[in-house]
Amino acid sequence: MASALRRLGSAAARRGLSTACEDTKKSLFQLPQAGGKSSNLCSAINQALHIALESDPRSYLFGEDVSFGGVFRCTTGLADRYGKSRVFNTPLCEQGIVGFGIGLAAMGNRAIAEIQFADYIFPAFDQIVNEASKFRYRSGNQFNCGGLTIRAPYGAVGHGGHYHSQSPEAFFCHVPGIKVVIPRSPRQAKGLLLSCIRDPNPVVFFEPKWLYRQAIEEVPEEDYMLPLSEAEVIREGSDITVVGWGAQLSIMEQACAGAEKEGISCELIDLKTLIPWDKETVEASVRKTGRLLISHEAPVTGGFGAEISASIVERCFLRLEAPVARICGLDTPFPLVFEPFYMPTKNKILDAIKATVNY
Amino acid sequence: MALSRAASASRAALLKPLAAGFLTSAPSPLRRPISTDTTPITIETSVPFTSHRCEPPCRSVETTPQELVSFFQDMAKMRRMEIAADSLYKAKLIRGFCHLYDGQEAVAIGMEAAITKKDCIITAYRDHCIFVGRGGTLLEVFAELMGRRDGCSRGKGGSMHFYKKEAGFYGGHGIVGAQIPLGCGLAFAQKYSKDENVTFAMYGDGAANQGQLFEALNMAALWDLPAILVCENNHYGMGTAEWRASKSPAYYKRGDYVPGLKVDGMDALAVKQACKFAKEHALKNGPIILEMDTYRYHGHSMSDPGSTYRTRDEISGVRQERDPVERIRKLLMSLELATEKELKDIEKQVRKEVDEAIAQAKESPMPDPSELFTNVYVKGLGAESFGADRKEVRTVLP
Numbered sequence: 001m002a003s004a005l006r007r008l009g010s011a012a013a014r015r016g017l018s019t020a021c022e023d024t025k026k027s028l029f030q031l032p033q034a035g036g037k038s039s040n041l042c043s044a045i046n047q048a049l050h051i052a053l054e055s056d057p058r059s060y061l062f063g064e065d066v067s068f069g070g071v072f073r074c075t076t077g078l079a080d081r082y083g084k085s086r087v088f089n090t091p092l093c094e095q096g097i098v099g100f101g102i103g104l105a106a107m108g109n110r111a112i113a114e115i116q117f118a119d120y121i122f123p124a125f126d127q128i129v130n131e132a133s134k135f136r137y138r139s140g141n142q143f144n145c146g147g148l149t150i151r152a153p154y155g156a157v158g159h160g161g162h163y164h165s166q167s168p169e170a171f172f173c174h175v176p177g178i179k180v181v182i183p184r185s186p187r188q189a190k191g192l193l194l195s196c197i198r199d200p201n202p203v204v205f206f207e208p209k210w211l212y213r214q215a216i217e218e219v220p221e222e223d224y225m226l227p228l229s230e231a232e233v234i235r236e237g238s239d240i241t242v243v244g245w246g247a248q249l250s251i252m253e254q255a256c257a258g259a260e261k262e263g264i265s266c267e268l269i270d271l272k273t274l275i276p277w278d279k280e281t282v283e284a285s286v287r288k289t290g291r292l293l294i295s296h297e298a299p300v301t302g303g304f305g306a307e308i309s310a311s312i313v314e315r316c317f318l319r320l321e322a323p324v325a326r327i328c329g330l331d332t333p334f335p336l337v338f339e340p341f342y343m344p345t346k347n348k349i350l351d352a353i354k355a356t357v358n359y
Numbered sequence: 360m361a362l363s364r365a366a367s368a369s370r371a372a373l374l375k376p377l378a379a380g381f382l383t384s385a386p387s388p389l390r391r392p393i394s395t396d397t398t399p400i401t402i403e404t405s406v407p408f409t410s411h412r413c414e415p416p417c418r419s420v421e422t423t424p425q426e427l428v429s430f431f432q433d434m435a436k437m438r439r440m441e442i443a444a445d446s447l448y449k450a451k452l453i454r455g456f457c458h459l460y461d462g463q464e465a466v467a468i469g470m471e472a473a474i475t476k477k478d479c480i481i482t483a484y485r486d487h488c489i490f491v492g493r494g495g496t497l498l499e500v501f502a503e504l505m506g507r508r509d510g511c512s513r514g515k516g517g518s519m520h521f522y523k524k525e526a527g528f529y530g531g532h533g534i535v536g537a538q539i540p541l542g543c544g545l546a547f548a549q550k551y552s553k554d555e556n557v558t559f560a561m562y563g564d565g566a567a568n569q570g571q572l573f574e575a576l577n578m579a580a581l582w583d584l585p586a587i588l589v590c591e592n593n594h595y596g597m598g599t600a601e602w603r604a605s606k607s608p609a610y611y612k613r614g615d616y617v618p619g620l621k622v623d624g625m626d627a628l629a630v631k632q633a634c635k636f637a638k639e640h641a642l643k644n645g646p647i648i649l650e651m652d653t654y655r656y657h658g659h660s661m662s663d664p665g666s667t668y669r670t671r672d673e674i675s676g677v678r679q680e681r682d683p684v685e686r687i688r689k690l691l692m693s694l695e696l697a698t699e700k701e702l703k704d705i706e707k708q709v710r711k712e713v714d715e716a717i718a719q720a721k722e723s724p725m726p727d728p729s730e731l732f733t734n735v736y737v738k739g740l741g742a743e744s745f746g747a748d749r750k751e752v753r754t755v756l757p
Contacts, residue, residue, distance in 0.1 A: 123569075341731050
C-alpha cells in the first residue's frame with residue numbers, strides 16, 4: 001500500500017531531507033500544504049508542546065530541568081505560559097518520573113514526561129515495561145495510561161560517549177502495549193509528537209538530538225497531526241528498498257544519492273513508528289525491488305533491524321534477490337574515541353547497497 | 360592579601376637558616392624544615408560537626424606540618440589540573456564531557472589523609488581529583504581526558520571513567536546514583552574478607568533523590584556493611600538548587616535509621632577528622648552517611664557556564680571566604696610553617712608539573728582501532744568489520 005506521493009519542494013535543510021505530502025486517505029491527519037516558518041527540530045517540538053498544552057487544559061509536562069527550557073531548550077516558554085502547576089521540574093529520579101506519569105495518566109490526564117537523555121531511561125524501564133504497557137490489559141480495560149507520552153533525546157552527536165549517545169529503541173520495541181515513534185525532521189516531529197500526545201496509548205517518543213539544531217525546515221505554524229504506524233516512502237526507486245528512522249535517514253539519503261550516481265535506484269522508507277510498524281508499506285516496496293537494507297545506530301545484534309528483516313523474509317521470501325542487509329552500530333558499548341568506526345556511515349551503507357544489488 | 364604581607368614582614372626577622380628539602384622534586388636550600396616536620400599540632404575545624412544519631416567527633420584535629428604542606432601541594436596540583444583541563448577543553452583537545460572538581464578539592468584530600476589504599480573509593484563522574492588523590496599521575500589524567508593510550512583507562516573511558524585498581528579506586532560512573540549500590544557491594548566483599556577495610560561510596564546532592572541510594576542504604580544497614588556514603592553537597596544538581604529538588608536538603612539525616620554527620624567540605628582537616636571517625640564507626644557499627652558541605656566553582660560540566668542558576672557574587676563570595684586551598688595557605692602562614700614565597704614556589708612547581716604532563720600526554724597516541732572490540736567480553740567479541748569494499752577488506756577482530 002505504498003501511497004503515491006508527491007514530493008514537495010522542501011526548504012533547504014542542511015541535510016537535504018525531502019518532505020512528502022501526506023496521502024489523502026487519512027483526512028484527519030493532513031500535513032498543511034502551505035509552507036510555514038523556518039524552524040529547527042527543538043523549536044518544532046517546542047511548538048508542538050505549546051499546542052498540546054493549549055488544546056488540552058488537562059495536559060502536564062514534567063521532567064528534569066524542563067521548567068527553564070530544558071537542556072536542549074525544547075521546553076522554553078512553557079512554564080511561563082501555562083504556569084508552574086502544569087509545567088514543572090522533577091527531582092533526579094527517572095523511575096519516579098515515569099511511574100508518576102503513569103499514575104497521572106491513569107486519572108485521565110495527558111502526562112508528557114521528559115527523560116533528559118535516552119541513556120538514562122533504564123531506571124524507568126521497569127515502569128514502562130511492567131506498568132505502562134500492561135495497565136489496560138491487566139485491568140480488563142478498566143484503567144489505562146494512554147495519556148502518557150515519554151520524550152527522550154537519543155542518538156549519537158559525535159562526542160557523546162557511552163552515556164549521551166545510546167539508541168535504546170530496540171528494548172522498547174519488544175513490549176506490546178506501548179508505541180515507539182521516532183521523527184526524522186522538524187516538520188515530521190511536530191505532527192508526530194502531537195499525534196503521540198493525543199494517541200490513547202502510552203508512547204515513547206525518541207528525538208534525534210543530533211538534529212535539534214542542525215535540521216531546519218519549514219514547519220507549519222498551525223496544529224496538525226501525522227498518522228502513527230504509517231511508514232513513508234521519501235524517495236522512490238526500483239533496485240533496492242532502504243529502511244531507517246530518525247537521524248540515520250539523512251545519512252541514508254546521502255548514500256542513496258551516491259548510489260544513484262552509480263546507476264542504482266534506491267527506495268528510501270522512513271518507518272516513523274517502530275511499534276506497531278507498517279509492514280505493508282515495506283512489504284510492497286520489497287515486492288517491487290526485491291532487495292532490502294536496514295540501517296540504525298543501535299548495535300546490530302538484537303536491534304530493530306532484525307525484526308524488520310525477519311518479518312520481511314517471512315512475507316517476501318521468494319521475491320528476495322539477495323540477503324537482507326543490516327548496516328548498524330557495532331556490538332560494543334557506544335564508544336568514546338572510536339565513534340567514527342562504530343557508526344553506520346554513508347560509505348558503509350553505500351558499500352552494502354552495491355554488494356546487495358550485485359549479489 | 361594583607362594578612363600574608365603583614366605576617367611575612369614580621370617574620371622576616373624570624374628566619375632561621377636551615378637546609379632542608381622543601382619541594383619534593385628538587386632539593387633546594389631552605390630556611391627551616393617544613394615538609395618533613397612531623398611534630399603533631401592540633402587545629403580546630405572551622406565549624407563544629409552536626410550529627411544525626413551519633414556522637415560527633417571532636418573539633419580538634421591532629422595533624423603535622425608535613426601533612427599540612429602536603430595538603431597544600433596536592434590541592435594546588437588538583438586545582439591547577441582542573442583549570443588546565445578547562446583550557447584543553449576549550450581548545451577542543453578534550454571532547455565529550457568534562458566535569459570539573461575545583462572548589463571541592465578538600466574532600467578528596469581530607470579523605471585520603473584518613474584512609475589507606477586498601478580502603479575503596481567509588482564515585483560519580485566528577486572524578487579527576489579523587490583519582491589523583493588515590494595516586495593517579497597527571498599524565499594518566501590528561502591522556503585519558505584526551506582519549507590517548509597512556510590514559511588510566513587506556514583512552515577508552517574518558518573524563519567520566521577513571522579507575523585505579525591497585526589503589527582501590529573503583530571509578531568513575533556516568534549514570535547518577537548507580538555507583539552507590541556498587542559501593543555497598545564492595546563493602547560486603549570487604550566485610551567478608553575480614554580485612555578491616557571500608558568503602559567510601561560518593562555521590563552528589565542530585566543523586567540523593569535516587570531510589571537506588573535508599574535500596575543500597577537499607578541493605579548496608581541490614582547487614583552492617585562497612586559502607587560510608589559520602590554526599591558531596593555542592594548545593595546544585597546540575598542547574599537545580601538543592602531546595603528545589605529535595606524536600607529535605609539535610610542529606611546527612613536522610614538515612615533515617617543510619618547515623619549521619621555534616622562536615623564543612625571546604626576544610627580539609629574537618630574532612631580528615633570526619634572520615635577517620637566514619638571509618639572507625641563503619642567497622643564497628645555499619646553504614647554512616649557523611650554530608651560534605653562543599654562548592655564547585657565551575658558549572659556542572661564544561662557546557663554549563665555555571666552562572667545562570669547562581670549569581671557570580673555567590674561564586675566569588677565562596678571563593679573568598681571558604682576556598683580550601685586558601686584556607687590551608689592562611690593556616691600555614693599563620694602558624695609560621697611556610698612563607699608566602701615558599702607557597703608560591705610550590706604553586707609554580709605544580710604549574711610546571713601540570714604543563715609537562717600535558718605536553719607528554721599530547722605526545723601519546725590514540726588507541727589502536729582494534730581496541731574498539733577488545734574487552735567487550737573477556738576475550739573480546741568475534742566481530743567483523745569491513746571497509747568501503749566489502750569483498751576486499753574484511754577482518755575478524757579479536
